[in-house]
Amino acid sequence: MHAGLKPVFVDVDPVTYNMDPAKIEEKITENTVGIIPVHTFGQPCDMDPIMDIAKKHKLWVMEDCAEAHFATYKGKKIGSFGNIAAFSTYVAHTITTGVGGVITTNNQQMAEISRSLIAHGRACTCEVCLASDPRKVCPLRMKTQMDKRFMMVRMGYSYRIGELEGAIGFDQLENKxxxxxxxxxxxxxxxxxxxxxxxxxxxxxxxxxxxxxxxxxxxxxxxxxxxxxxxxxxxxxxxxxxxxxxxxxxxxxxxxxxxxxxxxxxxxxxxxxxxxxxxxxxxxxxxxxxxxxxxxxxxxxxx
Ligand SMILES: Cc1ncc(COP(=O)(O)O)c(C=O)c1O
Incomplete structure (x- = not known):
């Protein structure tokens, strides 16, 4: 809704408590742009029919994996089915960084845009600039007319995750x-x-x-x-x-x-x-x- 989209709800399955794929198509109109399956309580959604419907109607799929870290569907990890997926690492979740989250995507452009959006919409999304690491030098530094580290190309947010959260997250992953x-x-x-x-x-x-x-x-x-x-x-x-x-x-x-x-x-x-x-x-x-x-x-x- 913050992005100007209108959510349309689909009832859930009485056993898995996840979106019922049999009820998706009746909700699709010419205005529909995507499907957001939420893998609730750790249980993956029925991804085969969801992906088939998305393909048929040319819709993107954004998986909400906040509650289902490392859950799998037919041997494949959730968060690897749709165009993009979001995981919460807030303190109540299975793998936590205290606060924060993770996005997974195979789309390079979406990854770049995501990195830019979390850092005020900045132009350079290289590792050095994103982490504002004073020990390293951005390869583009002084090479462009406006210093790319401080050049904003889109309206963004301040959603960066810090080193402290990163350290907690790596430790959690070791114990996963x-x-x-x-x-x-x-x-x-x-x-x-x-x-x-x-x-x-x-x-x-x-x-x-x-x-x-x-x-x-x-x-x-x-x-x-x-x-x-x-x-x-x-x-x-x-x-x-x-x-x-x-x-x-x-x-x-x-x-x-x-x-x-x-x-x-x-x-x-x-x-x-x-x-x-x-x-x-x-x-x-x-x-x-x-x-x-x-x-x-x-x-x-x-x-
Ligand atoms: C299914 C689901 N989606 C999204 C969120 C929000 O996660 P965050 O607070 O990290 O943005 C939660 C949090 O509990 C959740 O359970």
Whole structure:
């Protein structure tokens, strides 16, 4: 919206909670320019049909990978399907730099424009200029009429990431197998021990060709349950287990102000928003801590 585009929403799939590819084409008009699949909670979107639709209608694809670092779809990492992808490395995310993010693209021009945009729209996007590294000299220095280091060619932003964030990020990457592995192990443990709750709770599940990266552990209270999501989350919170709402989007006050009362037009998203929540499966959590979540859910259900 900041770029002057108008978002058009597509309802989600009731199992993966991601954009439902079967509902994309009915939303495409002659004004449509691109598709933004969001890989939610660590689960990749169904990329084959999404890419086919984009190709058919000549649309670009921008993947939102903020919640799904290192997740794969049919053996290919998310963030490598579309024209460009964005990853968040804000502190709540699996690989973090404290604050910041990463863009991936195979398009050299888009990479150059992105580098320029994060640094006030400057002309030179060489490594030396972007990092303002005083120990190195830009190869173009004093060779152009206006010093390219201080020449602005587009309206940009101040979105650079600093060395401190870079250092944290490199360290996180070195530990990525431990981070991602522990999260998957923790999620598998929760799923295994909560198997007996599946008549009332929908646990996360992924097809064989998808590797989920479990930024969190989403649960949805099924229609068959004789209790509300609030009753369960309040019980968990009262036992010192933090829960968070899953997908409040279409009913955000600012969206209501801009788009009106549209949540009811997206019944699956509405169902998840009103019945879903998530608990943690952080790589630092111990089996003992996971057991507290499992035992407390069982205690609630047997009350
Ligand atoms: C799916 C998704 N997209 C985008 C963002 C925004 O990321 P950032 O705060 O790094 O801009 C988040 C943050 O939680 C997210 O979960």
């Amino acid at each position: 197998d431990i981070i991602m592995g522990n999260r998957k192990k923790n999620a598998a443990y929760l799923t295994d021990k909560l198997q007996d709750t599946q008549d009332v709770l929908q646990l996360p599940s992924a097809p064989d060709y998808v590797e989920h990266s479990y930024m969190m552990y989403p649960i949805v209270v099924k229609k068959e349950a004789d209790f509300t999501r609030e009753a369960l989350t309040h019980f968990l919170e009262a036992h010192n287990i933090e829960t968070r709402p899953m997908l409040p989007l279409l009913n955000q006050p600012i969206y209501q102000e801009i788009f009106g009362d549209i949540e009811k037009d997206y019944p699956v998203a509405e169902w998840i928003d009103h019945n879903g929540f998530y608990v943690g499966c952080h790589h630092g959590m111990t089996t003992k801590e996971l057991d507290v979540i499992i035992e407390t859910i069982h205690e609630f259900l047997h009350k």
